[in-house]
Amino acid sequence: MNIKLRSCKSRFAGGMALLLLASSAPAAVNAASGGQAQAPVTLTMYYPGTESPDEAVVEEAINHYLNMKIGVSLDLRPYDWANYNNKIKVMIAAGEPMDLFFTAGWLNFKQFADINVLRDLTPLLARYAPDMMKTMNPLYLKGTAINGRNYAVPTQMNNVTWKGLLINKQLADKYHFDIAGIKKLSDLEPMLKVIKAKESKATPLFGKIADFEGLASYQKLAPDSPGSLMPGGGTKVANEFASPAMSSLLAQYYRWTTKGYIVPSRQAFNSFQDQTLFSSQASVQTFAVLTSSANYDTASQLQTATGQSWLEVRLQAPLITNENLTAGMLSVSSLSKHAEDAVRVINLLHANKKLLDLLDWGIAGTHYRADAGSPGMITPIGKGYATSGPWMFGNPGLTYHTKADAADPNIWARGKKIFDKAALSPVIGLYYDPAPNAESNQAVNSLISNFNANMDRAPQDPATALPKLQSRLKQAGIAGVIADKQRQVDAYLTEKHKLAVQQQALAQ
Numbered sequence: 001m002n003i004k005l006r007s008c009k010s011r012f013a014g015g016m017a018l019l020l021l022a023s024s025a026p027a028a029v030n031a032a033s034g035g036q037a038q039a040p041v042t043l044t045m046y047y048p049g050t051e052s053p054d055e056a057v058v059e060e061a062i063n064h065y066l067n068m069k070i071g072v073s074l075d076l077r078p079y080d081w082a083n084y085n086n087k088i089k090v091m092i093a094a095g096e097p098m099d100l101f102f103t104a105g106w107l108n109f110k111q112f113a114d115i116n117v118l119r120d121l122t123p124l125l126a127r128y129a130p131d132m133m134k135t136m137n138p139l140y141l142k143g144t145a146i147n148g149r150n151y152a153v154p155t156q157m158n159n160v161t162w163k164g165l166l167i168n169k170q171l172a173d174k175y176h177f178d179i180a181g182i183k184k185l186s187d188l189e190p191m192l193k194v195i196k197a198k199e200s201k202a203t204p205l206f207g208k209i210a211d212f213e214g215l216a217s218y219q220k221l222a223p224d225s226p227g228s229l230m231p232g233g234g235t236k237v238a239n240e241f242a243s244p245a246m247s248s249l250l251a252q253y254y255r256w257t258t259k260g261y262i263v264p265s266r267q268a269f270n271s272f273q274d275q276t277l278f279s280s281q282a283s284v285q286t287f288a289v290l291t292s293s294a295n296y297d298t299a300s301q302l303q304t305a306t307g308q309s310w311l312e313v314r315l316q317a318p319l320i321t322n323e324n325l326t327a328g329m330l331s332v333s334s335l336s337k338h339a340e341d342a343v344r345v346i347n348l349l350h351a352n353k354k355l356l357d358l359l360d361w362g363i364a365g366t367h368y369r370a371d372a373g374s375p376g377m378i379t380p381i382g383k384g385y386a387t388s389g390p391w392m393f394g395n396p397g398l399t400y401h402t403k404a405d406a407a408d409p410n411i412w413a414r415g416k417k418i419f420d421k422a423a424l425s426p427v428i429g430l431y432y433d434p435a436p437n438a439e440s441n442q443a444v445n446s447l448i449s450n451f452n453a454n455m456d457r458a459p460q461d462p463a464t465a466l467p468k469l470q471s472r473l474k475q476a477g478i479a480g481v482i483a484d485k486q487r488q489v490d491a492y493l494t495e496k497h498k499l500a501v502q503q504q505a506l507a508q
Contacts, residue, residue: 040066041341042073046088047102047392049078054384058362065354070344074100078387092117097335099342102392103152105326110146110431112331118151119332119339125150128343131351136395137420143325143428148499153346155328156395158415160296160422163215164315166272166289170308171195171202182313185215185252188288192261195287204261206272207290209455212253214292216246219321219425221432225445226478227485231316235426235493237486239478241448242470250455250462257459264457273298276305296415300408318422322431328392349394356399360390368400376409377401430492437484440477447472 040063052058055076063073079087085107091098092112103109103118112118125141126133132153140154165188167179175198177191192204214220217228217240228240240246256262269275272289285308291298296318299310330349332342348355361368361378362385371377378400380386389405390396397412408414434441451469454460 040071040073041338042075043099043336043338043342043345044075044077045100045345046077046079046084046091046098047387048081048084049388049392050080050386051078052362052383052385054362054367058358058367058385061363062355062358065358066345066348069348069352069355070341072341072345074345081388095335096333097337098333099336099338100330100332100345103329103331105322105329105431109152109326109329109331113146113151116334119334119336120149120151121153121332121339121343122149124340124343125153128340129153129347129350132347136350139320139424140325143320143322143424144329145429146431147495148503152326152329152331153350154325155330155391155393156350156397157324157327157391158296158397158412158419159324159327160318160320160415160419161324162294162296162312162314162316162318163211163292164290164294165313166291166294166299166302167311167313168285168287168308169311171199171285171287172311179311179313185249185290185315189256189261192256192259192288196260199285199287202285202287203263203266204286205256205288205290206267206275206286207253207256207262207288208267208270209250209253209452209459211290211292212249213240213246213452215315216240216243216249218316219319219427221427221430221485221489222434224449225434225441225481226448226473227482229425229427233423233426235489237482237489239473239482241466241473247462247466250466253455254459254462262459264459267456273301273305276302296418297411300411303408304404318418319425320419320422320428321425322428325428330393346394351395351398353398356390356394356396359393360387360399361385368402371403374409377403379403427489427492429496430489432485432488437477437480440480443476444473444478444481447476 055078059074059076062076066072066074084102088098088101088103089108103112109118122145136156140156141150144150144152144154165182165185167177171177172179172191175191175194177194182188188205195202195204218231218233219229221227221229221237226239226241227237229235230238230240230243231245253262257264267275271291272286289302289310294312299312302308302310330346332339336342349359357364361380364370366381367385368378368380371379380402387393390399390401391405397416401409401412447469451465455465
């Protein structure tokens with residue numbers, strides 16, 4: 001698992017001058033009739049997290065600020081992570097008029113949009129979120145739109161994914177390794193040999209079988225599911241398990257386990273990040289980590305978790321996918337009676353540091369204090385208030401950070417530079433639907449899952465294991481899965497082209 005950085009009406013009646021003021025004046029100033037003062041609109045805001053002892057105090061401070069800015073109040077409704085998704089589904093089924101609520105690609109965003117649970121925000125954003133629209137990279141909204149419509153606003157996390165290695169700098173410096181000379185995975189082997197021979201307590205490489213497999217493709221279209229876009233940037237879907245690259249990578253994995261460079265018993269967790277967070281093995285030194293899902297800040301996160309510096313070796317360039325753009329989003333319920341106000345709050349969360357600091361960290365001097373040695377960094381005080389961190393809301397680059405979520409105070413600025421230059425998936429905006437071929441999808445996914453679990457626990461020679469897997473995948477219907485993925489990719493690209501033509505015609 002990637003560590004995450006755990007780190008919204010005023011309407012005026014009358015002439016044109018009052019209409020021009022409506023986008024910025026607080027709702028409490030005038031009523032629609034007679035200039036009578038109105039109570040601020042209160043919006044419910046649901047998100048995953050733990051209710052804090054000082055939540056009411058922080059909410060009061062947030063609302064004092066929001067009332068002055070836009071005449072709106074927030075009723076914060078955090079629910080613990082284990083129950084949040086079910087809670088939202090129950091409220092949707094009951095027809096509860098939620099205003100703002102957190103969603104994501106991995107939290108039913110596409111499904112909710114398809115069944116009209118989410119308000120179409122497209123016509124509201126330019127009018128009620130002007131500050132955000134001026135500063136946000138257009139890719140965030142373009143890349144998360146469904147058929148050209150925006151049903152949620154993504155958090156500006158500058159999230160990209162790359163595949164490659166993280167190298168322990170201390171050990172690399174000790175043995176004068178030429179890290180810049182690593183251009184392909186096999187270039188690592190001489191270094192692993194040295195570490196194995198001279199560092200008896202160190203693990204030469206943490207590398208799960210799935211990370212080796214990840215290097216064989218350019219982009220998976222669904223987690224744990226064969227049928228991917230292959231290196232080269234095209235849109236042809238192929239069975240990566242039938243590729244020469246896969247055979248070579250699995251052979252390398254097996255060879256390195258037999259040589260003791262990879263130690264299965266030291267890889268009980270799904271990722272090295274998990275291990276450093278949740279295992280006593282975090283104190284065991286590791287030289288290299290293979291990952292197929294690193295982000296721009298993974299090295300910084302590992303430094304925080306392990307106390308050691310890590311060097312990045314990218315074997316595939318940073319790529320922006322749906323998963324990156326939809327990792328954290330705020331939606332407005334289609335039943336909300338205050339959608340305009342909700343979008344105003346979203347606007348502030350993307351443009352107003354004061355509001356973000358209050359929501360993310362609480363009250364200065366009570367819940368955190370500034371870190372005198374690192375501008376922009378803070379140290380939490382006590383346990384009176386806490387959220388899951390700045391990654392969840394608005395523009396995290398505006399708010400404070402702690403050493404627990406950013407060892408380097410400049411990491412967010414560097415992340416933005418990487419995001420702005422990263423390659424964009426050719427199928428950004430495509431959400432693969434396994435339902436048309438559900439039985440075969442389930443069967444092949446189960447085969448891959450079992451194969452990987454067995455290879456991680458007790459590695460087998462892929463010269464015999466891979467042909468057996470291919471035979472079972474064929475019987476389970478992998479050809480149909482690949483064909484259906486290709487059909488969905490082709491249909492998406494055709495629709496995307498039609499939409500672009502329509503938008504161009506409207507702009508002329």
